[in-house]
Amino acid sequence: MSDKHIITFLSDFGTQDGYAGSVKGVIKSIYPRSEIIDITHEIKPFDxxxxxxxxxxxxxxxxxxxxxxxxVDPGVGGERKPVIVRTAHYYFVGPDNGIFQYLLAREAYTLYAINAEKLPPSPESFTFHARDIFGPTAALLAGGTHPEDIGQRIDNTTQIISGIRHKSDSLYEVDCISVDRFGNIISAFSRIDMERLKGQSVKNIRVKNRTLPSLKKYYSQVKKGELLALWNSQDFLEVAVCQGSAVDKLDFDAQKDHLEIELEKAKA
Amino acid sequence: MSDKHIITFLSDFGTQDGYAGSVKGVIKSIYPRSEIIDITHEIKPFDxxxxxxxxxxxxxxxxxxxxxxxxVDPGVGGERKPVIVRTAHYYFVGPDNGIFQYLLAREAYTLYAINAEKLPPSPESFTFHARDIFGPTAALLAGGTHPEDIGQRIDNTTQIISGIRHKSDSLYEVDCISVDRFGNIISAFSRIDMERLKGQSVKNIRVKNRTLPSLKKYYSQVKKGELLALWNSQDFLEVAVCQGSAVDKLDFDAQKDHLEIELEKAKA
Amino acid sequence: MSDKHIITFLSDFGTQDGYAGSVKGVIKSIYPRSEIIDITHEIKPFDxxxxxxxxxxxxxxxxxxxxxxxxVDPGVGGERKPVIVRTAHYYFVGPDNGIFQYLLAREAYTLYAINAEKLPPSPESFTFHARDIFGPTAALLAGGTHPEDIGQRIDNTTQIISGIRHKSDSLYEVDCISVDRFGNIISAFSRIDMERLKGQSVKNIRVKNRTLPSLKKYYSQVKKGELLALWNSQDFLEVAVCQGSAVDKLDFDAQKDHLEIELEKAKA
Known part of the structure; x- marks a missing residue:
């Protein structure tokens, strides 16, 4: 085993301003043995x-x-709490604004609200929560500080990123939450949502005047260039094109366009 | 304390060409215990x-x-000297072309011109100063080499990035030096410039036919969507929009548009 | 010497999806002492x-x-083999689709096809070769595993990226393989190709109705703003503009436009 402790770092800061760089400096100052691994700083701002x-x-x-x-913190300094999520294997540090919602639906966890007064005081004149709260918290946890020493347990999280709207009996309007590098359209509707709607299953998916009649298991179940819908590797409902881009084929605008999912009684 | 020594790395190289990657390789070859932390390679070319x-x-x-x-080195290979800046806590390595100017106005420092002949010879056929001079210098300093062993003290720096032009008695035309991710317009005019103009203070700021009558202390002193001017956290005069983008609201072009700052006698 | 072993990482994944981040996690899980250095994840998709x-x-x-x-793996999961290239000083890990072709033309090497069954099994439900094959292979090699333990020697590589087409006796049509940050046009034609055409030399280069009559040795052999052609630092034929952008000056489209190279008998 290495004697280093890893901190991964995802943000929507970009790198040009040096803000992501300042957070990394704070972490290394508090816990020099940490190893910081950049995931991305190119999340679309506030997404x-x-x-x-x-x-x-x-x-x-x-x-x-x-x-x-x-x-990713559009409400920085507002009502949302800075939190620590503790799972069996990991810590997660960030704002309680929904960024951990999909994770929390998949893991058993304990939740802590960070108490900023327990953190090292920042010498800076203005407040930048990533540098002054989230970064220091991550550094302390990596160094062995227990979450109870810098926060208190809370029960509930803020879940504000549903993106699923009930339109009528069996019809749901669903947002696109992500378009990946290959042009796949990832919807907000997951197998976990499906399981909550006991006894129902997907009848069809409509997107941009196209109706996809059933879910496939693999991309290769349709011909090259054809549309399909499937549960993707993270169990979200995804619209894809075999060896192509669904976004391009459908001229899909992730900000404006939606998917419609029609359910039916599950066949026994 | 960690036994690693940190080298941060900022450039305008982008990453696609592999040049930033080659500099990191040279550093690790010269001083394997160094820990390189990328700040950004996405500075606008030559900015x-x-x-x-x-x-x-x-x-x-x-x-x-x-x-x-x-x-960031538009004059690579030209007259500007490769330099080391030594402050109480840090070393800085780069071209003496103004990139350290704002820093030097804020810190006590000693300055050294790098003597390339004291560096390990590069086996490469063409000269790339980041790989052959700046990277090796950073690696040697991180490893404990004293600046006097690879450079000689010099007194003056090249200050070429003012961006402040005196138009008339009390009027200054000022460039935008940066637009951050939030659309804030950061001007070249800082509190340090203000202090040099003893006995004066800012009367108003004009930008794109708008006149901002006074400086605020916080973004929240105006309503959401309204313009304001303030000294930002780095003590530069900044034009911002409360919870919005000043660049968008003003249709401001950082290359072509300027700010005008009118001064008046400071009230005692 | 450091006790860490370096793994550099280049891909066309971008960073936003977290896939590059997942590969780095797998590497750190298999070999915690490795030090991962990002080169770029911004290679144009499939280029x-x-x-x-x-x-x-x-x-x-x-x-x-x-x-x-x-x-960079457009044919992921298809016929191309995952390979290890071993040279005197380095290992290279990736798909055998031409990505190592220029390297192999410049180094003595041994080639191994990776045997995925010898790698740690992936717990994931879908196959992502960078995470499940290439990353683990890199981690194992960095940790001291011998290539013969996870692959078998093979003789030939797939060379599919020539980009040089023989048009007539002395005329070759050549693709642009890269445009660098400065707007230099790098062609697929290298000194190695030249040496194979024994007894010949470059007579002239044509690009976008311009004819460049001879090769220069340095950018500064022409005036600022003028076009030139030269063997670049990696021994590829390059079209450049002294202190300017060849792509801009020629309105060159790297996808559609080509270069023409006319040869003549080398002067003795």
């Missing part, structure tokens, strides 16, 4: 849902004990 | 002022002994 | 030739023993 989904793509691959720092 | 401002946002957060490597 | 060229710009600068992980 909490995209960050929440991206987090699922990497956190499980890291060694036990890793601290995952994830900061 | 010295933006780099000079970005540097202020992160250097102080790093542990004492950190070497800050910063290379 | 094997650009990646092959970029690799030349950094691999030699790294300490002996470095493992260079390079994944």
């Amino acid at each position: 909490i849902r995209s960050a929440a989904f991206t987090l699922l793509n990497y956190y499980r691959q890291y060694p036990g004990g890793t601290v995952h720092l994830a900061v | 010295i002022r933006s780099a000079a401002f970005t540097l202020l946002n992160y250097y102080r957060q790093y542990p004492g002994g950190t070497v800050h490597l910063a290379v | 094997i030739r650009s990646a092959a060229f970029t690799l030349l710009n950094y691999y030699r600068q790294y300490p002996g023993g470095t493992v260079h992980l390079a994944v």
Whole structure:
């Protein structure tokens, strides 16, 4: 085993301003043995849902004990609490604004509200929570501080990123939460949502005047260039094109366009 | 304390060409115990002022002994000297073209011109100063080499990035040196410039046919969506919009548009 | 010497999706003492030739023993083999699709096809070769595993990225393989190709209705703003503008436009 402790870092800061760099400096100052691994700083500004989904793509691959720092924070300084999420293998540090929602639906966890007064005081004149609260918290956890020493347990999280709207009996309107590099359209509707709607299953998916009649299991179940819908590797409903881009084929605008999901009684 | 020595790295190289990667390889070859932390390689090509401002946002957060490597170098191979700046806590390595100007106005320092003949010879056929001079210098300093062993003290720096032009008695035309991710317009005019103009204070700021009558202390002193001007956290005069983008609201072009600052006798 | 082993990482994944981050997590889980250095994740999607060229710009600068992980893989899961390239000083890990072609033309090497069954099994439900094959292979090699323990020697590589077409006796049509940050046009034609055409030399280069009559040795052999052609630092034929951008001056489209190279009998 290495004697270093890993802190991964995801944000929407970009790198040009040096703010992500300042957070890394604070971490190294508080806990020099930490090893910081950049995931990305190119999350679209304030796109909490995209960050929440991206987090699922990497956190499980890291060694036990890793601290995952994830900061996309449109409400910085407002009501949302800075939190620590503790799971069996990892810590997560960030704002309680939904960024950990998909994660929390998949893991058993304990939740702590960070008490900023327990952190090292910042000498800076203005407040930048990533540098003054989230970064120091991640550094302390990586160095062995127990969450109870810098926060108190809380029960509930803020879940504000649903993106699923009930339209009628069997019809749901669903947002796109992410478009990946290949042009796949990832919807906010997951198998976990499906399971909550007991006894129902997906009848069809409509997107941009196209109706996809059933879910496939693999991309290769349709011909090259054809549309399909499937549960993706993170269990979200995804619209894709075999060896192509669904966004391009459908001229899909992730900000304006939605998917419609029609359910039916599950066949026994 | 860790037994590693940190070298931060800022440049305008981008990452696609592999040049930033080659500099990191040279550093690890010369001083394997160094820990390289990328700040950014996405400074706009040749934008010295933006780099000079970005540097202020992160250097102080790093542990004492950190070497800050910063290379934006339009005049590579020309007259400007490769230099080392030594402050109480840090080394800085880069071209003497103004990239350290804002820093030097804020810190006591000693300055050294790098003597390339004292560096390990490069086996490469063409000259790339970041790889052959700046990177090796940073690696040697991180490893404990004294600046006098690879350079000689010099007195003056090249200050070429003012961006402040005296138009008439009380009127100054000022460039935008940076637009941050939030659309804030950061001007070249700082509190340090203000202090040099003894006995005067800011009467108003004009930008794109708008006149901002006074400086605020906080963004929240105006309503959401309204313009304001203030000294920002790095003591530069900044034009911002409360919870919005000043660049968008003003249709401001950082290359072409300027700010005008009118001064008046300071009230006693 | 450091007790860490370096793995450099180049890909076309971008960073936003977290996939590059997941590969780094797998590497740290398998071999915690490894030190991962990001080269770039911004190679244009599926642009094997650009990646092959970029690799030349950094691999030699790294300490002996470095493992260079390079994944641009349009045919993921198809016929191309996952391979290890072993040279005197380095390992290279990636798909055998041409990404190592320029490297292999410049180094003595041994080639191994990776046997995925010898790697730690992935717990994931879908296959992502960078995470499940290339990353683990790089981690194992960095940790001291011998290539013969996880692969078998093979003789031939797939060379599919020529970009040089023989048009007539002395005329060759050549693709652009990369445009660097300065707007230099790098062609697929290298000194190695020239040497294969024994007894011939370049008579002239034509690009966008311009004819460049001879090769220069340095950019500064023409006036500022003028076009020139030369063998660049990696021995590829390059079209450049002294202190300017050849792409801009010629309105050159790297996807559609080509260069024409006319040869003549070499003067003795």
